[in-house]
Amino acid sequence: MAESKQNLQSALALIKRRKRIDVLFGTTGAILIISALSILGLLMASLIHDGGARLFATHEVREDGEAPSYRDSIGMVRKSAAGFEVVPDPYILRPAGEEIDVTLFDGKRVAIEGTYPQPGRTEMNVETLTTLPEGVPDSAISKETVAIGQVQVIKGANGKSLANLTLEPIVLVTDEDSPKLEPLVGKRSWISGKRRFHEGHVTVPVSAAGQLVPRSFLSSFPSKDFYRAGILPAWIGSLLLMIVTMVIAVPLGIAAGVYLEEYAPKNRLTALIEINIANLAGVPSIIWGLLGLGLFIYTFHMERSIFAGGLTLGLLVLPIVIISTREAIRAIPNIIREGSVALGATKWQTVRHHIIPYSMGGILTGSIIAMGRAIGETAPLICIGAVFFINSLPAAPVSYSVTDQAETEYQGRLAEDANAPAPEKSLNVQPLGWLNSKFTVVPIQIYDWVSRPEPEFHQNAAAASILLLVITLSLNGVAIYLRYRLRRKIKW
Amino acid sequence: MSVAAPPAITKPTESISFEADLRTRRQRRIEFVIESLLFISASLSVLITIGIVGMLLRESIPFFKEVSLKQFLGDTQWTPNFADKHFGIWPLVCGTFVTTVVALFVAVPVGLISAIWLSEYAPGQLREIIKPILELLAAVPTVVYGYFALLIVTPILQTMLRAVGIELPTFNMLSAGVVMGIMIMPYIASLSEDAMRAVPLAMREGSYAMGATRMQTATRVIVPSALSGLTAAFILGVARAIGETMIVAIAAGGQPTFTLNPSKEAFTITSYIVAISKGDTPHGTLEYRTIFAAGLVLMLMTLVFNIAGYVIRKRYRQAY
Numbered sequence: 001m002a003e004s005k006q007n008l009q010s011a012l013a014l015i016k017r018r019k020r021i022d023v024l025f026g027t028t029g030a031i032l033i034i035s036a037l038s039i040l041g042l043l044m045a046s047l048i049h050d051g052g053a054r055l056f057a058t059h060e061v062r063e064d065g066e067a068p069s070y071r072d073s074i075g076m077v078r079k080s081a082a083g084f085e086v087v088p089d090p091y092i093l094r095p096a097g098e099e100i101d102v103t104l105f106d107g108k109r110v111a112i113e114g115t116y117p118q119p120g121r122t123e124m125n126v127e128t129l130t131t132l133p134e135g136v137p138d139s140a141i142s143k144e145t146v147a148i149g150q151v152q153v154i155k156g157a158n159g160k161s162l163a164n165l166t167l168e169p170i171v172l173v174t175d176e177d178s179p180k181l182e183p184l185v186g187k188r189s190w191i192s193g194k195r196r197f198h199e200g201h202v203t204v205p206v207s208a209a210g211q212l213v214p215r216s217f218l219s220s221f222p223s224k225d226f227y228r229a230g231i232l233p234a235w236i237g238s239l240l241l242m243i244v245t246m247v248i249a250v251p252l253g254i255a256a257g258v259y260l261e262e263y264a265p266k267n268r269l270t271a272l273i274e275i276n277i278a279n280l281a282g283v284p285s286i287i288w289g290l291l292g293l294g295l296f297i298y299t300f301h302m303e304r305s306i307f308a309g310g311l312t313l314g315l316l317v318l319p320i321v322i323i324s325t326r327e328a329i330r331a332i333p334n335i336i337r338e339g340s341v342a343l344g345a346t347k348w349q350t351v352r353h354h355i356i357p358y359s360m361g362g363i364l365t366g367s368i369i370a371m372g373r374a375i376g377e378t379a380p381l382i383c384i385g386a387v388f389f390i391n392s393l394p395a396a397p398v399s400y401s402v403t404d405q406a407e408t409e410y411q412g413r414l415a416e417d418a419n420a421p422a423p424e425k426s427l428n429v430q431p432l433g434w435l436n437s438k439f440t441v442v443p444i445q446i447y448d449w450v451s452r453p454e455p456e457f458h459q460n461a462a463a464a465s466i467l468l469l470v471i472t473l474s475l476n477g478v479a480i481y482l483r484y485r486l487r488r489k490i491k492w
Numbered sequence: 493m494s495v496a497a498p499p500a501i502t503k504p505t506e507s508i509s510f511e512a513d514l515r516t517r518r519q520r521r522i523e524f525v526i527e528s529l530l531f532i533s534a535s536l537s538v539l540i541t542i543g544i545v546g547m548l549l550r551e552s553i554p555f556f557k558e559v560s561l562k563q564f565l566g567d568t569q570w571t572p573n574f575a576d577k578h579f580g581i582w583p584l585v586c587g588t589f590v591t592t593v594v595a596l597f598v599a600v601p602v603g604l605i606s607a608i609w610l611s612e613y614a615p616g617q618l619r620e621i622i623k624p625i626l627e628l629l630a631a632v633p634t635v636v637y638g639y640f641a642l643l644i645v646t647p648i649l650q651t652m653l654r655a656v657g658i659e660l661p662t663f664n665m666l667s668a669g670v671v672m673g674i675m676i677m678p679y680i681a682s683l684s685e686d687a688m689r690a691v692p693l694a695m696r697e698g699s700y701a702m703g704a705t706r707m708q709t710a711t712r713v714i715v716p717s718a719l720s721g722l723t724a725a726f727i728l729g730v731a732r733a734i735g736e737t738m739i740v741a742i743a744a745g746g747q748p749t750f751t752l753n754p755s756k757e758a759f760t761i762t763s764y765i766v767a768i769s770k771g772d773t774p775h776g777t778l779e780y781r782t783i784f785a786a787g788l789v790l791m792l793m794t795l796v797f798n799i800a801g802y803v804i805r806k807r808y809r810q811a812y
Binding site: 022039046263264273276290298318319348373379461473480 | 523529551608622643736738741784795
């Protein structure tokens with residue numbers, strides 16, 4: 001009697017222990033998978049933290065696209081009693097030497113000798129700092145003064161004192177050769193000229209001036225200055241490359257998938273083709289790059305162009321399109337085919353009017369997944385020769401520029417007469433010229449920026465990564481959603 | 493009453509063959525052309541494979557004429573661009589090996605346990621939400637993973653290892669391997685989960701009927717039955733890790749060191765190819781051909797693993 005009670009006790013204890021192990025295992029599994037998924041969230045959060053500001057930041061350039069020099073005065077132009085003046089941006093003072101204690105000048109009006117900051121930065125290098133109350137005669141002030149303004153000392157983030165300088169307006173001195181300043185009133189502009197102290201104000205004799213236009217991250221070219229570097233050629237290159245890739249991969253993939261599912265007899269040739277496709281799906285992406293380099297660039301003598309890159313990527317994603325086409329076609333029940341043939345349709349008529357339309361959903365899903373894969377590919381394009389730093393865009397289909405013909409004529413004339421007139425611009429229609437251009441893509445730009453030591457470029461890389469990630473995840477998200485909807489919609 | 497004559501058989505505009513086939517000649521010609529075009533599209537894949545193999549061989553054969561196979565497989569230094577040239581492939585293979593092993597250490601346990609959890613423990617609705625998110629994790633471009641490895645994972649690992657007295661350099665194989673593992677984990681989890689779900693319900697129900705807990709069912713019944721699929725998943729993960737380029741190119745640096753220590757910087761086969769392609773190596777030189785020789789080795793390794801996966805899946809697939 002006591003024995004059976006003991007058996008019952010031990011049995012219950014065993015059950016309880018097994019249940020505990022079971023729950024422990026379950027919790028471990030849940031924790032592991034939640035943490036794996038949250039890595040995605042961690043990645044996005046750190047990207048947004050590092051690069052979010054850069055993604056939406058704008059910087060200013062002159063109308064012709066060049067950056068303003070640090071010798072230029074930059075600010076809002078306005079009319080004054082004596083003519084024109086420009087109100088500069090406030091700056092942070094950075095003393096060039098240890099002897100200058102900026103805290104002594106808090107709340108005071110000062111005259112500064114030093115250098116204005118580089119565009120994109122806000123720190124002004126200060127060599128001398130002189131207090132300048134009202135009524136000081138001109139002779140007492142250095143002619144080399146570049147700025148006059150009000151100092152305000154605040155506590156910086158790490159406890160150190162920062163001196164903010166709010167500058168007084170700079171008087172603009174014009175003569176007959178100076179450009180007109182009237183159209184710049186009320187606009188942010190750049191003024192070229194050496195800053196001098198004269199008659200109680202800092203003045204600039206205007207040699208050149210113009211308006212500043214804002215440029216964003218998405219509309220700027222890459223540059224050696226981090227604040228000016230943008231991904232304009234990169235995202236345009238990615239877009240054009242995607243077009244070529246899809247034009248190559250989708251028709252070929254659908255054709256191959258249709259053949260393998262509808263037409264192929266069960267012989268060794270078909271088995272060979274199927275093995276090959278399965279194999280190609282597993283080839284590392286850099287091998288595709290070597291194929292492109294060896295075959296397209298050096299055997300077929302193509303340029304390192306968008307066309308060569310698109311051809312390579314198109315072949316890379318071809319297996320994805322083929323496999324999803326086959327799966328989509330396989331899902332169509334035989335009733336459809338039998339009904340079509342019973343009505344007297346030929347094989348191609350069945351395929352064209354029934355099989356392909358019904359499988360379009362699956363094919364579309366597969367194409368979107370292929371596009372998402374192709375947009376993130378870096379290694380094959382580096383092998384093909386996508387450049388890392390490009391300063392121009394691929395040729396627009398229709399533009400007002402010098403045609404190739406005009407250029408060659410000019411070169412011919414130049415050989416005879418060194419003073420031949422420059423070639424003229426005219427309407428230049430080259431619809432497929434862009435296929436032959438050098439290019440870069442967003443992932444390569446990210447790779448380039450990440451490889452640099454300066455942390456500011458890492459911010460640029462983060463901003464571009466946000467863009468790339470948003471595009472890739474949206475494409476895959478749409479594909480997943482489409483697949484979900486298609487699965488629910490099956491009516492047969 | 494006379495019987496009306498039967499209506500005359502109207503002559504068709506084109507000829508009809510006397511076989512049972514009622515299609516016109518024109519129709520048949522169109523069908524033939526279309527089938528040929530479709531066949532050409534399908535056989536393109538064979539041409540592509542021939543192209544890849546041909547390309548690799550075409551540049552590797554001149555390479556092996558200059559560098560003997562004994563040098564290639566026997567030397568332990570890889571310095572094709574230095575004055576003192578060595579062409580031993582082992583540093584590159586070693587780099588690939590170490591990063592792959594680190595990646596698998598991360599991916600296999602997490603992937604397998606996640607797969608078991610998904611197939612045995614997770615309620616159906618939750619599974620449908622988690623699987624797409626796993627797929628999204630696999631869809632992240634590898635450059636972004638490279639950024640993650642260099643700028644986020646490396647500092648974290650440096651802080652962690654400094655607490656135990658190990659100084660981790662900025663470029664090392666450990667961060668690259670860990671992030672590669674994160675990248676492969678969804679593949680392994682997804683394929684393992686498919687393999688486990690393919691096990692018929694009857695075996696599960698039998699196990700539960702005997703009083704087993706979910707964990708016991710999973711580890712003693714499901715995993716052994718799905719072993720061929722799990723092995724295939726593992727091998728696919730290995731193949732994917734071997735071919736990974738950008739994560740190692742960004743985070744593991746560029747020194748052809750021959751070491752099994754993951755805290756060092758090293759080249760893998762893939763990051764070496766990228767480094768040379770980025771530079772100015774002129775076409776036709778021996779240094780240029782090294783990338784094709786390295787590519788050949790990579791292709792052979794990938795092929796071996798793919799074939800192994802296929803054979804294992806075929807031979808050990810349990811007949812249910």
